[in-house]
Amino acid sequence: MSIEVKNISKTFGSFTALKNISLKIENGELISLLGPSGSGKTTLLRVIAGMELPDPSPDSQVLFFGEDVANRPVGDRKVGFVFQHYALFKHMSVYENIAFGLRVRPRALRPNEATIREKVHSLLALIQLEGFGSRFPKQLSGGQRQRVALARALAIEPQVLLLDEPFGALDAKVRKGLRDWLRGLHDELNTTTILVTHDQEEALEVSDRVVVMNQARIEQVGAPAEVFHHPESEFVIDFLGNVNVFQGRINQGQAVLENMRVKLSDPTIPDGEQAKVYVRPNDITIDKNSIGDSSIEASVTRINRAGVQAKLSLASKNNEEIRVDVSMERLLELGLQLGDTVYVHPTKARVFVPDYTI
Amino acid sequence: MTKNRKAALPGFGLTMGYTLLYLSLIVLIPLIALFLKAATMDFSEFYQTVTSKRVLAAYRLTFGASLIAALINTFFGAIVAWSIVRYRFFGRRFLDAIIDLPFAMPTAVSGIALMAIYARTGLIGKYLEPLGIKTAISPLGIVIALTFIGLPFVVRTLQPALEELDGESEQAAASLGANRLQTFFRVIVPSLLPSLLTGFTLAFARALGEYGSVIYIAGNIPMKTEIASLLIVSKLDTSDVPGAAAIAVVMLMATFLILLLVQGIQWWSQRITGRN
Numbered sequence: 227m228s229i230e231v232k233n234i235s236k237t238f239g240s241f242t243a244l245k246n247i248s249l250k251i252e253n254g255e256l257i258s259l260l261g262p263s264g265s266g267k268t269t270l271l272r273v274i275a276g277m278e279l280p281d282p283s284p285d286s287q288v289l290f291f292g293e294d295v296a297n298r299p300v301g302d303r304k305v306g307f308v309f310q311h312y313a314l315f316k317h318m319s320v321y322e323n324i325a326f327g328l329r330v331r332p333r334a335l336r337p338n339e340a341t342i343r344e345k346v347h348s349l350l351a352l353i354q355l356e357g358f359g360s361r362f363p364k365q366l367s368g369g370q371r372q373r374v375a376l377a378r379a380l381a382i383e384p385q386v387l388l389l390d391e392p393f394g395a396l397d398a399k400v401r402k403g404l405r406d407w408l409r410g411l412h413d414e415l416n417t418t419t420i421l422v423t424h425d426q427e428e429a430l431e432v433s434d435r436v437v438v439m440n441q442a443r444i445e446q447v448g449a450p451a452e453v454f455h456h457p458e459s460e461f462v463i464d465f466l467g468n469v470n471v472f473q474g475r476i477n478q479g480q481a482v483l484e485n486m487r488v489k490l491s492d493p494t495i496p497d498g499e500q501a502k503v504y505v506r507p508n509d510i511t512i513d514k515n516s517i518g519d520s521s522i523e524a525s526v527t528r529i530n531r532a533g534v535q536a537k538l539s540l541a542s543k544n545n546e547e548i549r550v551d552v553s554m555e556r557l558l559e560l561g562l563q564l565g566d567t568v569y570v571h572p573t574k575a576r577v578f579v580p581d582y583t584i
Numbered sequence: 585m586t587k588n589r590k591a592a593l594p595g596f597g598l599t600m601g602y603t604l605l606y607l608s609l610i611v612l613i614p615l616i617a618l619f620l621k622a623a624t625m626d627f628s629e630f631y632q633t634v635t636s637k638r639v640l641a642a643y644r645l646t647f648g649a650s651l652i653a654a655l656i657n658t659f660f661g662a663i664v665a666w667s668i669v670r671y672r673f674f675g676r677r678f679l680d681a682i683i684d685l686p687f688a689m690p691t692a693v694s695g696i697a698l699m700a701i702y703a704r705t706g707l708i709g710k711y712l713e714p715l716g717i718k719t720a721i722s723p724l725g726i727v728i729a730l731t732f733i734g735l736p737f738v739v740r741t742l743q744p745a746l747e748e749l750d751g752e753s754e755q756a757a758a759s760l761g762a763n764r765l766q767t768f769f770r771v772i773v774p775s776l777l778p779s780l781l782t783g784f785t786l787a788f789a790r791a792l793g794e795y796g797s798v799i800y801i802a803g804n805i806p807m808k809t810e811i812a813s814l815l816i817v818s819k820l821d822t823s824d825v826p827g828a829a830a831i832a833v834v835m836l837m838a839t840f841l842i843l844l845l846v847q848g849i850q851w852w853s854q855r856i857t858g859r860n
Contacts, residue, residue: 277755300758307759313752317774317857327760330770362857375756382760 228253229386229418230289234280236269243269244280245442256412256419258429261439262465267422268390270439274420275307275388276300290385306379306417310391312371314363320374321359324349327382349377352411369400376408380415387412387419393428401425405432426466430454438462460578463504470510470548472503472522474577481577484543486522488575495579502578508535508551509574514560514567521569524548526562540568618836621829633830638806639815642831646812647838649723650791653730658784661738662776668739669746687736691796698729699800721803726811729797734787741786745779778850785846792839 229251236244244266251257259267272278273288277300280286288296295303315323324346328337337345350356353373363371372392379387392408393401409432412419423429429436430450438445438453438461446458457463464471474483481488481501488503495501516523527547528539536557540548548570552560562568622630633639667673668680686694702709702719709719719725749772757767795813802809812835819828 275759277759300755301761301763305759307756309752309756311750311752313750313756315753315757315771315775317777326757326762326770330757330760330762330766364857378756378760 228291229274231270231274232287232289233283233285234270234273234288235283235286236273236278236280242442244273247444249437249444249447251418251420254416254418255434256409256421256432257435257437258421258423258433259437259439260423260426260429262424265439266442267439271388271390271420271422275305276303304382304385306382306384306387308372308375308379308389308392310394312363312375314371314375316363319359320355320361320363321346323363323374324377324381326378345381349381353377368396369404372396372404384417387417389419389421391422391424401428408432430466438465457576460502460504463576468507468549470505470507472505474501474503475499476501476579484522486520486572488572488577490577499579502580504576504578505572505574507537507549509572510550511571511573512538512550512552512560513569513571516569521571523567523569526564526566526568529562529564540570618829618832621826622833625826625830630830633827634834638810639831641807642810642812642815643834645723645726645810646792649726649730650788652727653734653791654784654788656731657734657738657787658780661735661783662742662780665739665742665746669743683736683739686733691733691794694732694797695729695800698732698797702728702801720801721805721809723809725801726798726809729801730791730794733794733797734791737786737790738783741783742776742779745776749775778853781846781850785843789839789843792835
């Protein structure tokens with residue numbers, strides 16, 4: 227189902243959690259709200275769920291399929307909500323947890339016991355926990371609990387699934403497995419899913435689109451590859467993975483730092499402006515000999531070989547840290563040792579000129 | 585396995601030894617003395633003492649009034665704890681402090697205070713009297729006194745449990761379509777049940793042994809408003825120590841069985857839900 231929020235603001239006392247947010251989520255989409263804590267992503271999710279009311283304003287709207295649901299309480303919105311800390315009912319068995327949403331329906335709509343049993347068993351099969359129906363939440367692992375929480379949310383056949391950092395409390399291996407499983411589930415059930423996360427890897431991996439949020443605002447919305455490769459702001463490039471920042475100055479349509487020059491996408495920026503050059507660690511080539519006027523001299527301070535690529539830490543002459551990812555083959559070829567002098571050359575860089583509006 | 589492997593936390597021997605000694609001196613030895621005293625009677629004498637009409641009436645009154653008082657406290661104490669924990673209002677701290685008063689006051693003072701209010705000429709008693717409700721010198725008065733002294737037990741055991749309730753379970757219930765009543769009875773109450781049961785047990789046990797606050801308001805009419813503790817004291821007054829001990833032993837055993845039963849229920853419910 228398509229969901230649209232328009233001009234939503236939310237303040238808690240003097241704290242602004244959401245500032246005039248508008249966003250449209252397409253039917254069947256899996257979209258991530260990504261941002262650091264305090265960026266407003268969870269508040270936005272809770273506003274969509276109906277657990278939080280947006281600040282009253284004549285032009286603010288929450289639309290489900292074009293219909294304003296602002297006055298509909300959470301229970302009437304048919305949303306499946308999954309919490310970071312599961313929020314399972316501890317005194318109920320797994321079976322009863324999943325059946326809860328069916329049992330609390332008004333009498334006329336309540337399915338009979340046989341239907342409930344069938345439904346719960348099919349959900350247990352879906353979350354691969356057949357035979358766990360009589361267990362209690364305390365007797366399950368974190369990953370299992372979160373799957374039960376998901377099944378409980380799915381039991382009411384929600385039109386939209388809202389997940390609030392669902393894998394945040396799980397360890398790395400489990401969360402990766404669950405993440406892939408969630409993507410499969412989303413495709414199978416054909417729901418609309420909104421996932422809140424502060425983990426950029428998670429967001430980039432499972433989503434159709436990513437909404438990057440910062441300080442109560444949306445920074446950028448786009449497909450994972452788009453936000454990763456074409457970040458529109460310093461915040462986005464900084465938040466999505468490691469990045470090196472170089473301070474430079476604009477000169478003849480190029481950003482200049484030491485004797486390195488980076489071409490600007492917009493050559494009209496006047497000379498003399500301060501420029502920040504962002505370069506990802508794997509967009510840097512490294513050599514033992516100078517590569518002419520577009521390289522920076524640095525010395526090797528750390529070599530980490532654990533991983534598919536080796537991670538190097540270098541120190542420039544100004545003692546700024548430069549992080550570089552190189553392939554193992556390249557590392558062997560260069561025969562690098564700690565303290566060696568190398569020359570780095572960015573192959574791809576993004577230049578932002580502070581306070582200069584394009 | 586080595587014999588002299590040191591535990592990470594030292595002092596087990598010392599503290600355990602102290603615990604056993606302390607418990608023996610303060611609790612176990614007096615209890616044994618009580619049993620020994622009761623055993624100076626032969627069995628038929630013992631049986632006659634504890635099944636005499638007056639004693640049976642006192643047992644009935646004591647257990648009955650304590651049960652009613654504990655139930656009242658469980659219900660209203662829960663409401664008090666709920667409002668203190670869940671809402672922020674002016675005077676909340678003050679209310680919170682008042683709850684401990686029945687705890688802190690000498691029971692005789694409570695007794696006199698209750699009497700001043702509920703006697704025929706008392707503040708409330710004088711309005712109830714014309715309605716035919718007799719509060720002083722009646723079982724009702726005893727229930728009032730026992731309710732008074734039992735309240736802190738329920739409130740104080742329930743408070744931490746209420747504070748621990750995560751708002752998220754309630755929100756989860758709401759998102760699944762439960763209305764407020766359903767959320768309250770299916771989610772909140774069951775998670776509070778263990779604490780409610782503990783609070784009830786404590787209030788009940790406290791009421792069973794209460795003496796000071798009851799004797800003034802009860803009037804102590806044999807067969808009518810005479811509680812077991814008072815009967816024990818009056819036996820002691822007539823130097824019938826074995827008789828007093830006999831009544832006490834039966835009280836003790838009954839109390840013990842009730843506590844055991846409640847603990848058993850607790851243990852069982854925790855075991856099936858995997859809680860510890």
